Amino acid sequence: MLVRRTTLLLLSSLALAGAALPGRAADAPLKVVASFSILGDMVRQIGGAHVELATLVGPDGDAHMFEPTPADAEKLASARLLVVNGLGFESWLPRLVEAAGFAGTTVVASEGAQLRSLDEAEEHDHAEDGHHHHGHHDPHAWQDLANGVTYARNIGQALAETDPAHAEDYRRAAEAYASRLQELDAKVRAEIAAIPPGRRKVVTSHDAFGYFGDVYGITFIAPVGRSTEAEPSAFDVARIIDQIRQENISAVFVESIANTRMIEQIAQETGATIGGALYSDALTGPEGDAPTYEMMFTWNVRQLTQAMAGS
Numbered sequence: 001m002l003v004r005r006t007t008l009l010l011l012s013s014l015a016l017a018g019a020a021l022p023g024r025a026a027d028a029p030l031k032v033v034a035s036f037s038i039l040g041d042m043v044r045q046i047g048g049a050h051v052e053l054a055t056l057v058g059p060d061g062d063a064h065m066f067e068p069t070p071a072d073a074e075k076l077a078s079a080r081l082l083v084v085n086g087l088g089f090e091s092w093l094p095r096l097v098e099a100a101g102f103a104g105t106t107v108v109a110s111e112g113a114q115l116r117s118l119d120e121a122e123e124h125d126h127a128e129d130g131h132h133h134h135g136h137h138d139p140h141a142w143q144d145l146a147n148g149v150t151y152a153r154n155i156g157q158a159l160a161e162t163d164p165a166h167a168e169d170y171r172r173a174a175e176a177y178a179s180r181l182q183e184l185d186a187k188v189r190a191e192i193a194a195i196p197p198g199r200r201k202v203v204t205s206h207d208a209f210g211y212f213g214d215v216y217g218i219t220f221i222a223p224v225g226r227s228t229e230a231e232p233s234a235f236d237v238a239r240i241i242d243q244i245r246q247e248n249i250s251a252v253f254v255e256s257i258a259n260t261r262m263i264e265q266i267a268q269e270t271g272a273t274i275g276g277a278l279y280s281d282a283l284t285g286p287e288g289d290a291p292t293y294e295m296m297f298t299w300n301v302r303q304l305t306q307a308m309a310g311s
Contacts, residue, residue, distance in 0.1 A: 028052075030163045033079040035090045036063045037283040038142055039109055039151070041293050043083055046156050046173045050166045054079070056096075059285040063089065068096040076100035081162045083155055086110045087139035107158035110139075113147040116211050140280065143211040145185035145297065149178045184294055188301050192216045199308045203240060203252040203272070205263045208280035218304065221249070237262060244270040251275045251307035276303040 029052040034040035040055035047053065054075040057063045076082065077100045084090055086108035097106075116138040141147045156174025160167035192200070200218045207222035221240060243249070244266065253275045254263045267274045278300050279290040290296035 030081065030159065030166075031079045032081045032083060032159070033076050034083045035085060035093060036281070037061065038281075038293050038296070039083050039085060039155075041283060041291075042109070042148075042152055042155050042177075043159075045177050045292075046152060046170060047159055048169070048173060050163065050169060051159070057282070059283050059288070059291070061282050063281055066092055068092060068099075072096060073100040076102050080104040081158060082106045083158070084108055085139060085142070087115070087137050087141065089139035105158065105162055107154055109151040109154050110141045110147070111150075111154055113141045113150045114144065115141060116214060138210045140208045140211055142293070143209055143280065144215045145181050145188065146215070147211065148181045148293065149185075152178045152181065180294065184297060188216060188297065191301055191305050192218065195305060195308045199250075199310075201247060201249045202275070202304060202307065203244060203249060203263070203266060204278060205252075205254050209278070212300075218308075237266065241266055241269050244272055250310060253278045253303065253307070273307065275307040278303060 029050055030047070031052050032043055032047065032054070034043050034053065034055045036057035037055055037059050040053060040058075043051060043053050056068070056072050056075070057066045073096060076096060079102070081104055082097070082102060084093060084106060087110055118136060118138060142151060152174050156170050156177075159170040159174075163170070197217065201221065202218065203221045205222065207220070209218075209220040209222075212218065213220045221243060244252075249270075250272055251274075252263050252267050252270075252272045254277050263274060266272065276299075277289070279296045283292065283296055284290045289299045
């Protein structure tokens with residue numbers, strides 16, 4: 001408790017120092033903070049040169065395990081717009097906002113998205129496991145590209161309202177981006193539809209693909225919950241191994257920010273092939289497989305369809 005209070009005071013003092021900086025010049029870019037890398041990419045795609053972007057949980061970062069630093073409070077203190085996912089995904093964020101004394105506008109990118117509810121059993125399990133609890137809805141709504149369109153339009157509207165001088169540029173960029181996501185959505189549906197329904201089953205290390213599975217017709221089986229903080233029990237792993245054998249599931253996947261040991265154990269005991277890494281909660285750096293939201297989807301679909309087709 002003493003450590004947390006000391007950290008909060010340090011974050012607050014640095015944030016106040018940042019807030020004392022001069023206001024935004026007329027031709028200066030709009031200072032925007034995004035909570036994690038996927039939202040950061042969306043802001044970059046829509047805001048372009050009009051925006052000075054800081055992303056709190058950067059490429060390859062785990063938003064579930066993130067611990068803010070004084071530098072994060074400084075970034076937030078001087079920002080005019082904060083872009084968040086909401087739905088309980090950024091459980092650490094309210095404390096940071098308070099410490100930073102953030103006085104700008106917060107946009108919840110998932111507002112208006114088609115949400116996937118958690119049933120009572122799932123909610124109880126996550127509340128009782130002592131780990132990160134997301135609440136009544138699965139927060140990984142960006143794993144449905146139609147929701148990605150909603151995110152893009154929400155971000156575009158927030159940028160336009162915060163920076164009216166460039167409002168038309170933001171709206172035009174948001175619509176162009178939304179159109180690309182709609183085209184990608186149609187392509188994803190076609191590619192997965194080509195796989196026989198009986199083969200559309202895979203095992204992943206982190207239960208972050210519920211939206212993807214529901215919308216695109218894949219059954220994702222995961223022994224870990226929606227937070228990477230959770231640890232599967234021996235019973236969970238044994239149940240998954242039995243299911244793989246009974247249903248002849250041919251591939252298991254390691255989610256990019258998850259521990260690989262569990263998946264390696266499952267593959268060794270079942271003979272299933274370990275597929276390429278899937279990206280759910282974080283993008284990669286510029287040289288990686290998934291440096292943008294669109295490339296993340298393209299990469300994931302390629303890995304999944306190759307494994308499900310047996311190629």
